[in-house]
Amino acid sequence: MKTASPSPFLDAELMWQPLARVRPPDPLRSWLAEGGSLTRRLQGHGQFSVEPLYQKISRPTAVEAMLLGLPMGRWALIREVLLRVDGQPVVFARSVLPLRSISGANRVLGHLARRSLGAELFKLPRATRRAVWAAQVPQSRLPLPVSESCWGRQSLFIKRAMPLLVAEVFLPGLPR
Known part of the structure; x- marks a missing residue:
């Protein structure tokens, strides 16, 4: 793991809206x-890898707890990673x-280490996606320098x- 604390992504709540x-x-x-x-989609664009940045048992943000139906103060495993294609970071x-x-x-x-959570979610029995929200994420909230805000x-x-929440921010290097 590279960082001892979560990314600035946590500093303030983002304005998530239904997709x-x-x-x-x-x-x-x-x-x-x-x-x-x-x-799987990223693997179709080149050599896929996962770079762990942060993993710790901690308290989710208020919005995360609400979306998960967790009472405030409950603990969760928080994991932050960069997904790379051919060495280029494409998703936080x-x-x-x-x-x-x-x-x-x-x-x-x-216990994923450098493995993809997505790969596990889509193994049988497959996880179901119950809801999707989207937001524009300011570059200051990301754990690496980017030149623009990202979706x-x-x-x-x-x-x-059992519920789990996954946020994915698509970085400028994402294959188009």
Whole structure:
């Protein structure tokens, strides 16, 4: 892990809106609306890798807790990674996994290291995506220098009846 603390992504709540209400630029629409495995789609563009940045049991933000149906103050595994294609960072991802969601048959979700969470979510039994929100993320909230604000999506998944939240911010190097 490279950072000892979460990214500035946490500093203030983003204005997440239902995906149907936002108007991102054309090249990003298909990425934001991707219903299948983002990992699989990125693998189709070159050598895919996961760079862990941060992983710790911590408290989710107030909005994250609300979206997960967690009482305030409950703990979750917070994981932040960069997804790379051919060495180029293309997605910053933040996952919030309530502790009850990484027990039993879902235990593997809490021990991914350099593996993709997406690859696990789409293994049988596949997780279901219950909701998708989108937001424009200011460059100051990202853990690497970018020249512009970026679009992201946040999805509520259910895997074996347990909730988890995944935010993915699409970086300027994303294949178009």
